[in-house]
Amino acid sequence: MKPRPDPVQVVKQRRDAALRSLVSGVPYIAYLGIQFDQRGDELTAILPFDEKLIGNPSLPALHGGVTAAFLEVAAIIELAWANQWDDVETGRLDVSTDVPLMLPKTIDFTVDYLRSGLPRDAYARARINRSGRRYASVHVEAWQDNRARLFAQGTGHFLMPPAPGDPAE
Template sequence: MTAMSAEDFVALINTAKDSKDWRPVFEIIPYFTFLGLRLEETDGKFISVLSEDRKFIGNPTLPALHGGVVGAFLESAALVHLLATQEVTQLPKIINITVEYLRSGKPIETYAEAVITKPGRRVANLRIEAWQKDRNKPIAAAHANFLVS
């Protein structure tokens, strides 16, 4: 993340929440830009979108998404969910993440939704699922813990 005061960061997050335009937030986090990350809000749910890009292919013979990209996408979706749904005063920091790779992901647009399973004053626990064409056939899932204050 580029150098920015905590007050400016919080103001940027609050502006994104009001306008529902998360691009300015994503632009200050270089990895989000690399992933081509987008956030869509539907019926009060936040869905993170990983863009289709050949640079994410890990196994060209299948072809399949690289596991590191899938794991990073799940972590990013959890972080974005925290930013979008919680009152933040600083960027939440990952404590740990456990990723379950359930099936091979094709190099196509991929979606993820995070759910806070236990909100806390200092630590938030989340469950994240990623899928492609069929929500009922997830390609990966994860449990993550973030330091939120």
């Protein structure tokens, strides 16, 4: 007989704790003010507008470096999130006791600036196109007011951290 599924509160608490453990430990994510919203396994990165994110004050527009960093953070967290999803869902991974997960390392990242970032909140979602044992390729899209009108997109390659038990590189 199939075991009864966990109560919804347990599932939600587990997911919230897993996401927090990925994001809260990284000072630069907090410095930029990036937050994450989860709906099941779907993650949305949110960059609330702040004056310090401006790169061109006469327009004004978001700094291109901020946009690049936002996309890269969204890609890395999506990868780590997807990578640990099964272990979180089955309860195999307990973020309160297990050692913090190592994040994927960026090999390269290409940003395509489609229009200037407006002085308002920005959102990003990443799609993993390929995720192997060692390498992953991720595409990220960022928008502001309209989901269909992207202001930037990016593609990056990442080196995955060794799985627990795997010999370190």
